[in-house]
Amino acid sequence: MTKQHCEGSFHLVGGEFTHAGAASSELKTILTGLGISAELVRRAAIATFEAEMNVIIHAAAGVIHYSVTPEKIQIVVSDMGPGIPDIGLAMTEGYSTAPDWVREMGWGAGMGLPNIKKNSDQLKVESVVGEGTTIEIMIIMKGGDAGEGE
Amino acid sequence: MKVNEMAGKLSLRVNTTKGDLDRDVTGCYISDLLSDVMANAQEGEVWITLQTHPNIVAVAVLKNLSGIIITNNRNPEGETLKKAEAEGIPIMLSASSTFETGGSLYRLLRC
Amino acid sequence: MTLRRIAEILDAEFLVTAGNPDTEIRSVCSSDLMSDLLHFAGKPKSLLITGLINNQVVRTAEIADIKAVVFVLNKKPDRETVSFAADKGIWLLATRLSRFTACGKLYGEGLRSCTEENGHD
Numbered sequence: 001m002t003k004q005h006c007e008g009s010f011h012l013v014g015g016e017f018t019h020a021g022a023a024s025s026e027l028k029t030i031l032t033g034l035g036i037s038a039e040l041v042r043r044a045a046i047a048t049f050e051a052e053m054n055v056i057i058h059a060a061a062g063v064i065h066y067s068v069t070p071e072k073i074q075i076v077v078s079d080m081g082p083g084i085p086d087i088g089l090a091m092t093e094g095y096s097t098a099p100d101w102v103r104e105m106g107w108g109a110g111m112g113l114p115n116i117k118k119n120s121d122q123l124k125v126e127s128v129v130g131e132g133t134t135i136e137i138m139i140i141m142k143g144g145d146a147g148e149g150e
Numbered sequence: 151m152k153v154n155e156m157a158g159k160l161s162l163r164v165n166t167t168k169g170d171l172d173r174d175v176t177g178c179y180i181s182d183l184l185s186d187v188m189a190n191a192q193e194g195e196v197w198i199t200l201q202t203h204p205n206i207v208a209v210a211v212l213k214n215l216s217g218i219i220i221t222n223n224r225n226p227e228g229e230t231l232k233k234a235e236a237e238g239i240p241i242m243l244s245a246s247s248t249f250e251t252g253g254s255l256y257r258l259l260r261c
Numbered sequence: 262m263t264l265r266r267i268a269e270i271l272d273a274e275f276l277v278t279a280g281n282p283d284t285e286i287r288s289v290c291s292s293d294l295m296s297d298l299l300h301f302a303g304k305p306k307s308l309l310i311t312g313l314i315n316n317q318v319v320r321t322a323e324i325a326d327i328k329a330v331v332f333v334l335n336k337k338p339d340r341e342t343v344s345f346a347a348d349k350g351i352w353l354l355a356t357r358l359s360r361f362t363a364c365g366k367l368y369g370e371g372l373r374s375c376t377e378e379n380g381h382d
Contacts, residue, residue: 021320111296180360182293253368
């Protein structure tokens with residue numbers, strides 16, 4: 001089990017696709033370096049990646065804040081975006097508000113929030129239309145997590 | 151092979167009621183990118199995709215494709231189905247992945 | 262099946278080599294949609310067949326632990342994407358075959374999908 005406490009943040013720029021995913025990738029490296037199991041690292045990376053892409057696709061800017069303790073990995077992604085009018089609907093697989101050009105880049109299939117939920121042990125989504133959205137992802141560390149491998 | 155026969159042999163669920171199932175399937179194109187289908191799909195081919203939004207019908211009509219197969223148990227949006235019915239484009243659903251649906255069809259068409 | 266054998270079957274060229282080409286591939290995904298790949302991520306030693314050539318594909322492969330990516334219809338990513346994949350240790354290949362033919366041939370050889378939810382490894 002990792003005994004370390006570790007936290008940090010990444011700033012995201014909306015519409016910036018060249019480095020999209022870089023934050024999630026770096027987080028993946030950090031978590032791996034802490035000795036967290038491959039399965040938990042993958043879940044954290046996927047959930048963060050989807051949240052990161054939501055910010056880049058829909059928002060003007062955002063920030064990812066992560067915090068790792070021996071008990072859990074917590075990732076909070078906040079953005080200054082359009083907000084989500086109906087969170088329940090947004091959580092439906094296939095529901096997307098992404099424009100067509102985003103679909104042509106391989107995104108916008110409406111799986112983002114469902115994928116985040118699938119990979120989180122706890123998920124909180126708060127949003128105000130016209131102001132932005134905050135997604136809080138929590139992944140619980142099981143005992144003896146480090147070094148279990150795949 | 152007709153669309154109807156293909157659907158039966160691949161255990162696809164035909165989602166439309168007015169789609170033309172009597173058309174010949176001349177081949178298959180697999181892509182989830184509309185621009186790619188517009189550029190490369192050939193007339194008469196059946197299109198395998200994960201996309202479910204209404205634009206897929208417009209593309210199928212423009213390219214004169216024999217039908218659309220949506221994979222992974224996804225369902226077309228309501229608007230998509232409506233447009234498909236209006237245009238007579240069969241939409242069929244596969245419970246399998248794109249890889250397996252395409253792979254089975256390849257075998258079926260004896261390519 | 263080894264990646265080397267897959268390259269032979271698909272008549273594919275290697276754009277990025279990331280180790281020994283006799284490395285084992287156990288399953289195949291075929292999609293141009295990134296979230297779809299992330300939805301089913303978890304099966305090790307998988308290969309992706311796609312027509313999307315942007316850097317997002319490599320990024321998604323990295324996050325989803327996909328080992329190798331085959332681009333179809335001779336589409337090739339730009340130099341930056343190629344070196345990005347090399348940095349991340351992800352194999353990149355290109356085949357002139359269509360996605361349909363590529364899937365068909367590998368399916369015919371017995372490879373199966375990485376998108377079946379029969380439990381994580």
